[in-house]
Amino acid sequence: MLQVQVIREQKDEMIAAFKKRNIDGSALLEEVLQLDEKRRATQTRLDSVLAESNSLSKEIGILYKSGKAQEASGLKEKTATLKEESKQLNDELTATADALQTLLYQIPNVPHNSVPAGSSETDNEEIFSEGEIPELINDALPHWELAKKYDIIDFELGVKIAGAGFPVYKGKGARLQRALIAYFLDKNTAAGYTEIQVPHLVNEISGYGTGQLPDKEGQMYHITADDLYLIPTAEVPVTNIFRDVILNENEFPVTYTGYTPCFRREAGSYGAHVRGLNRLHQFDKVEIVRVEHPSKSYQALDGMVDHVKEILRELKLPYRILRLCGGDLGFTAALTYDFEVFSTAQDRWLEISSVSNFETYQANRLKLRYKDENGKSQLAHTLNGSSLALPRVLAGILENYQTADGIQIPEVLIPYCDFDKID
């Protein structure tokens, strides 16, 4: 959520930046400023009515104490009008503040300077690529065929138990999945992230805190009986640890890593590109989350990118990094780098990580602040990234490491698997 005060000061810059998202922000921001002005004016009027009524009440108290009940009841009549007035002003204030809040919830984050303009993923900017695209054997298979051939993932069984998009991993497939989780967590903790296990269901407030609500209401599974949401990413529970928190400056940086399953309804996204592991309703992901001082957050973002790079390098997977364009940028992000692994057998790139700086956008919703050197509260910056999303990494490994007589296990994973080949 944007800060009204910043909108007041930088409206024109914001409008320019929103153009990169193909949004005309001028009317929206103007409305915010008008509502805010109305809010403050109403607040001021209400405050003065309350001040008067407060002082009358004090007087009445003193009068009663000194036995002048007659005079007191005279003053009481006065307070009745004030009460009526304050009630009205309060209703007005609440309505204005709600309208302002609703409006602010609808405004996405301001794209960072480096974000290219663009309308779709074709406008994303490739900034880096690495790794050899392997030459595959003649009858190379996509991962869903490999999964069947070696009996390591059973998609039909998942359909039977839950539905499409809920695969069942078996034998070496399950073990490889577990190996990847352990390997990612080990890499992250070695890089200084504290491992954490969090709830997989969150309440509504948490959904608002990180920005999944109200924007992506339909994306999450909602348990209506208890009004809880299945997490679409560990970002939600992990970042919400810091809701209503005021950090000391010396507590920066805060770094957490956590493994969770992720649940996404993916309503309406069916078609050729969602076969196999490409898009699931339930998948596993290891996430990294940072809370940073505003002056350090972009440095931290670069550090996260380097960290993910290192993992992919160790896995020896061919990948590229994209800087998302305004049109593809998530609602809450100021800058996002997507990592994509090349899926040889499908001949396409698969997104396996998304690393973002949200600046103060989430912090403002979360009320996540720190005390600066003057003892004033300032909003912190939040960041997060996948390291990594499991199914597509798995797809990439299966496809890129296939040979005529089985699937090789990447060297770094062999200690975690206790086998070096799926055959």
Place this chain on the structure above:
RNA sequence: GGAGAAAUGGCAGAGUGGUCGAAUGCACUAGUCUUGAAAACUAGCGAGGGUCACACCUCCGGGGGUUCGAAUCCCUCUUUCUCCGCCA
């Protein structure tokens, strides 16, 4: 799931209708003292809105109500604790 108790500042803990945003202690910050540290002493020390700065306003788990006036009384929700039941 049933019965009872509770929820106050970073923590502990007073406060049961009026100048209470809230005693006191601890912690913390600054200063005095000290060669230095500790101790002691002095001062400061919740958050938000508002203002050039004051003033002023709001917040004692959340929401609603009673009252001229609520941390204090009533209703409701949430959470925690104790006992019973159930259970991986």
